Amino acid sequence: MLEPLTTSLEKVFGFNTFRSGQAAALTALEAGQDTLAVLPTGAGKTLIYQLYGYRHPGCVLIISPLLSLMNDQVNRMHMAGFRRAAAINSLTSYSERQEILRHLGDYQFLFMSPEMLAQPQMLAQIKQLQLGLLVIDEAHCIVQWGPDFRPEYLLLGAIRSQLQQPLTLMLTATAGQTTRQEIAKQLRSQPQIVAESVDRPNIFLDVEHVENEPEKQERLTQLVGQMQGPGVVYFSSKQQATDTALSLQQQTGARVAAYHAGLSSEDRFKIQQQFMADQLDVICATSAFGMGIDKNDVRYVIHYHLPADFESYAQEIGRAGRDGQQSIAILLYASGDEQLPLMLGQANRPEAETIHRYYARPQAFSEEDAAIALLAFYRRHGISEAAVIQLFSRRERERNRALAQMLAYVREPHCLRHNWLQAFDEQSPEHQADCCAPAGMSPDLAQLGLLAKAKTAPVDSVDDWRARLHRLF
Amino acid sequence: MEAADLLALLDQQQFRRLRVIENLLRERKTVSTLYWGQRYHLLYLVGLAKKLPRGALDAPARELQQRGFITVGETPDQIRLSPAGQAAQAQTRYYQPQTQATWSQLDLMAARQRILLAVQVVSQYAHSTKRYYPLTTDLETRQAVRRWFYQVKSARLSEQTFVSLQKSLEQLPEATASVVTALFTGYQQPGLTAEQLAREQQRTPWEITLMQLDGVMQIAGDAQAEDQPLTRLLRSVWRSPVTRSAQQTLAAMGQGRSLEQIAAARRIKPSTAREHLLEAAILLPRDQFPYDWILTPTMRQEFANVLTGPIDDWQYTAMPQALQDRYAFFYFRLYAIWCDKRGVEDA
Numbered sequence: 128m129l130e131p132l133t134t135s136l137e138k139v140f141g142f143n144t145f146r147s148g149q150a151a152a153l154t155a156l157e158a159g160q161d162t163l164a165v166l167p168t169g170a171g172k173t174l175i176y177q178l179y180g181y182r183h184p185g186c187v188l189i190i191s192p193l194l195s196l197m198n199d200q201v202n203r204m205h206m207a208g209f210r211r212a213a214a215i216n217s218l219t220s221y222s223e224r225q226e227i228l229r230h231l232g233d234y235q236f237l238f239m240s241p242e243m244l245a246q247p248q249m250l251a252q253i254k255q256l257q258l259g260l261l262v263i264d265e266a267h268c269i270v271q272w273g274p275d276f277r278p279e280y281l282l283l284g285a286i287r288s289q290l291q292q293p294l295t296l297m298l299t300a301t302a303g304q305t306t307r308q309e310i311a312k313q314l315r316s317q318p319q320i321v322a323e324s325v326d327r328p329n330i331f332l333d334v335e336h337v338e339n340e341p342e343k344q345e346r347l348t349q350l351v352g353q354m355q356g357p358g359v360v361y362f363s364s365k366q367q368a369t370d371t372a373l374s375l376q377q378q379t380g381a382r383v384a385a386y387h388a389g390l391s392s393e394d395r396f397k398i399q400q401q402f403m404a405d406q407l408d409v410i411c412a413t414s415a416f417g418m419g420i421d422k423n424d425v426r427y428v429i430h431y432h433l434p435a436d437f438e439s440y441a442q443e444i445g446r447a448g449r450d451g452q453q454s455i456a457i458l459l460y461a462s463g464d465e466q467l468p469l470m471l472g473q474a475n476r477p478e479a480e481t482i483h484r485y486y487a488r489p490q491a492f493s494e495e496d497a498a499i500a501l502l503a504f505y506r507r508h509g510i511s512e513a514a515v516i517q518l519f520s521r522r523e524r525e526r527n528r529a530l531a532q533m534l535a536y537v538r539e540p541h542c543l544r545h546n547w548l549q550a551f552d553e554q555s556p557e558h559q560a561d562c563c564a565p566a567g568m569s570p571d572l573a574q575l576g577l578l579a580k581a582k583t584a585p586v587d588s589v590d591d592w593r594a595r596l597h598r599l600f
Numbered sequence: 601m602e603a604a605d606l607l608a609l610l611d612q613q614q615f616r617r618l619r620v621i622e623n624l625l626r627e628r629k630t631v632s633t634l635y636w637g638q639r640y641h642l643l644y645l646v647g648l649a650k651k652l653p654r655g656a657l658d659a660p661a662r663e664l665q666q667r668g669f670i671t672v673g674e675t676p677d678q679i680r681l682s683p684a685g686q687a688a689q690a691q692t693r694y695y696q697p698q699t700q701a702t703w704s705q706l707d708l709m710a711a712r713q714r715i716l717l718a719v720q721v722v723s724q725y726a727h728s729t730k731r732y733y734p735l736t737t738d739l740e741t742r743q744a745v746r747r748w749f750y751q752v753k754s755a756r757l758s759e760q761t762f763v764s765l766q767k768s769l770e771q772l773p774e775a776t777a778s779v780v781t782a783l784f785t786g787y788q789q790p791g792l793t794a795e796q797l798a799r800e801q802q803r804t805p806w807e808i809t810l811m812q813l814d815g816v817m818q819i820a821g822d823a824q825a826e827d828q829p830l831t832r833l834l835r836s837v838w839r840s841p842v843t844r845s846a847q848q849t850l851a852a853m854g855q856g857r858s859l860e861q862i863a864a865a866r867r868i869k870p871s872t873a874r875e876h877l878l879e880a881a882i883l884l885p886r887d888q889f890p891y892d893w894i895l896t897p898t899m900r901q902e903f904a905n906v907l908t909g910p911i912d913d914w915q916y917t918a919m920p921q922a923l924q925d926r927y928a929f930f931y932f933r934l935y936a937i938w939c940d941k942r943g944v945e946d947a
Binding site for chain 2 (some may be wrong): 394593
C-alpha cells in the first residue's frame with residue numbers, strides 16, 4: 128500500500144499542499160490512466176513526474192524537444208535530490224552517450240530528444256528497460272512543430288506502440304480543444320484531461336500598433352526606459368535580439384543582454400544566472416529563452432515580432448508575474464508584421480510540384496535542402512506522395528488559421544482577454560479597465576504600478592580583481 | 601572572429617593563406633597547415649576554435665579589403681597587410697598572449713573547462729551551498745572535477761585555492777587578471793560573458809578569450825611547478841603536441857630503422873610515416889628531432905646550393921630535375937623545417 132500523495136510530497140519537497148492540477152494528474156496516473164495535463168507555466172508540471180518516479184519502480188522516460196533545455200532539466204533533477212538522471216540528445220558527445228548507455232538500466236529519469244528515440248538502435252535499448260512512465264514534455268509541439276520541423280514527433284505514436292503502450296503523461300502549458308485532440312490522436316491514446324485555465328488575471332494585456340520599424344524601435348526604447356523591470360523582450364530573429372540588446376543598453380541605461388540558441392552553453396548559463404540574480408533588467412530573447420526559467424518577478428513581456436500562434440504567445444507571456452503581482456504583456460505590431468511568420472513557416476515547406484518530382488526521382492535531390500530532408504524522412508517512413516501533399520496542405524491551413532487568430536487578437540477592438548481565452552475555448556470574466564488595452568488605447572502604466580521606481584545600479588563592472596576573487600572564496 | 605582579430609594575425613611582408621589560419625583554428629592538422637602555421641608563427645592557434653564554421657574568416661577578410669588594409673597575392677586566398685593595414689595594426693593595442701609558447705603542451709580547452717567548474721564548485725563549497733546550478737560542461741570534465749573535489753576537499757581548500765589563483769594571476773598583466781577573474785562563476789557571482797567584458801574593455805570577444813587562455817596557461821603551469829589544490833585536477837590535461845601515432849613513428853626512428861621498415865612494422869603507408877615525421881619535426885623543438893639521421897651533410901649541401909632566398913619562396917618543382925629525382929619532397933620539406941628552426945635568416 129502506497130503512502131498518501133501528500134506524505135510523499137512532504138517527504139520529497141517539503142510542501143504541504145499540491146498546486147492545482149498536480150494531485151489530479153497524479154491520481155489519474157496512479158489509476159493507470161494516460162493523462163494530458165494542461166497546466167500554465169509555473170504550475171509545477173515537473174513535480175508530477177518527479178513524484179510519480181519517486182513512488183513507483185521503473186524508469187521515467189521524458190521526451191523533450193528543446194535540446195538546450197535538457198541539461199538544465201537534468202541539473203534541476205539533481206538540485207531536487209534526484210541523482211540518477213541523465214539526458215541523451217544530439218549535443219551529447221559520443222563518449223558521454225556510451226557512458227550513459229552502459230548504465231542505462233540504472234537511471235531513474237532519462238531525458239531524450241524525439242530524434243534520438245526514433246533511432247532504431249536507441250529504441251531497441253529503451254525496449255529493454257522497465258518503463259514506469261513515458262512523459263511527452265511540451266506536448267503541443269506535436270501539433271506546432273511536427274510536420275514542419277520535427278518530423279520525429281510524428282513517429283511518437285508508433286514508437287509508443289512499439290514500447291507496448293506504456294503509461295503516458297502528456298504535458299503542456301497551452302492547448303485548446305483542437306490541439307488536445309490532435310495530441311491524443313498522434314500519440315494513439317485516450318488520455319484523461321487535467322486542465323487549468325490559461326488565464327493569468329494579474330497580467331495586463333496590451334496591443335500597440337506602430338507605423339513602421341523605426342517607430343517600433345522607438346516605442347520599445349521608450350517602454351523599456353519607463354517600465355519597472357525585470358522584463359523580457361521576444362524577437363523572432365537572433366540577430367535582431369542581439370542588435371536591440373545593444374541599442375537598448377546604450378539608449379536606456381538599463382542592463383540588457385541577448386539570449387538565444389546561438390550562444391555557447393557557458394554564456395547562456397551566465398545570462399540566465401545574471402537575470403535570476405537581478406544583475407540584468409532586460410533580456411532580449413528568442414523563443415529559446417523561457418522554458419525552465421524560474422524567475423517569479425518578471426514584470427513585463429514585450430513581443431517585438433508577431434508570434435506564429437497563440438500557443439507560443441501564451442507560453443511566452445506566461446513568464447510574467449509568476450509571483451501574482453501586477454504585470455503586463457505588450458505586443459507591438461506594424462502592419463505587414465504577419466509576413467515574417469508566414470515566411471518562416473514556408474521556408475521548410477516544399478511545393479506540391481517539388482513533392483511530385485521528388486517522389487518520381489528521389490536520388491536526383493540533395494538532402495542538404497531542409498525541405499528535401501523532410502520529404503526524404505517521410506518517404507523513408509513509407510508515407511505516400513498523396514499523403515505527404517495532404518499533410519503539407521493541411522499543415523498550411525492550420526498555420527494560416529493560427530496566424531489569422533493572432534491577427535484577430537491584434538485587431539481586437541474590445542477585450543483582448545476575451546479574444547485570447549476564446550482561442551483556448553475558455554470563458555472570460557467581464558471586461559474591466561485593469562484587464563487590457565486593445566490597439567488604440569494606451570495602458571496607464573502609472574495606474575498599474577509598472578513605472579520604474581528608481582534607476583538601477585550599473586552593470587556589474589570589473590572592479591578590483593583581487594577583491595572579486597576573494598569574494599568567490 | 602572579427603576583422604580586428606584577423607588584422608592582428610597578418611604580416612606586411614609575408615603573404616598568409618586565410619585557409620591555413622582557418623584550419624589551424626579548426627584543428628585540421630595536415631602537414632601543410634602545420635608547416636605554414638609554423639612559418640607564420642601562428643601555431644599557437646591550433647584548436648582554439650574547433651567549431652569555427654568553414655569560411656568564417658572570409659567576411660572579416662572582405663572587410664579588411666574594403667578598408668584597404670590588405671592586398672591580395674597570386675590567389676585570392678593569400679593576403680598581406682597594405683601600408684594602411686600596417687599602420688592600423690600598429691595603432692591598435694591588440695592583446696598579445698604572454699604564454700602562447702607553451703599552449704601546444706596543454707589541452708587548453710579541457711583545462712579551461714576544468715578550472716572554471718572547479719572554481720565554481722570550491723566557491724559554492726566555501727559558502728556552504730549544497731544546491732546550485734553547475735556550469736554546463738561535458739561529462740569528462742564533470743567526472744574529473746567531481747573525483748578531484750572529493751580527493752582535495754578540506755577545511756583549507758578554498759583558502760589554498762584563493763592563494764594559488766591570486767599568485768598565478770599576479771604574474772599576468774592587471775587587465776588580464778581582471779578579465780580572467782570576471783569570467784569566473786561562483787557563489788553569488790554568475791560571472792560576465794566574453795561579450796559583456798569585450799564591450800566593457802573595448803576589446804573584441806576573441807581578445808577576451810586570448811586573455812582567458814593566458815590565465816588558464818599560467819594557472820596550469822604554476823600548478824605543475826608546485827603542489828597546490830589544482831595540481832591533481834590538471835595533471836591529466838598536459839599532452840605532447842604530437843599525435844600518439846606520430847610519436848610512435850618517431851620513437852621507431854630513434855631505434856635506427858629506415859622509413860620503409862617502420863612503415864612495414866607499424867602497418868602504415870610509407871607516406872603516412874613521412875607525414876608523422878614532418879608533423880613531429882614541425883611541432884617539437886629542434887633538439888627533440890633526429891634531423892642529423894635523416895638529412896645527411898651531402899643532402900644539406902646540395903639543397904643549400906640551390907635553395908637561396910626567402911624560405912617561403914622555395915619550390916620543390918623549381919629545383920633541378922636531377923635533385924628532384926634524388927630526393928623526394930619529404931626531404932625538401934624537412935630541410936626547410938630545419939632551416940626555419942635554426943632561425944636561418946630569410947636572406
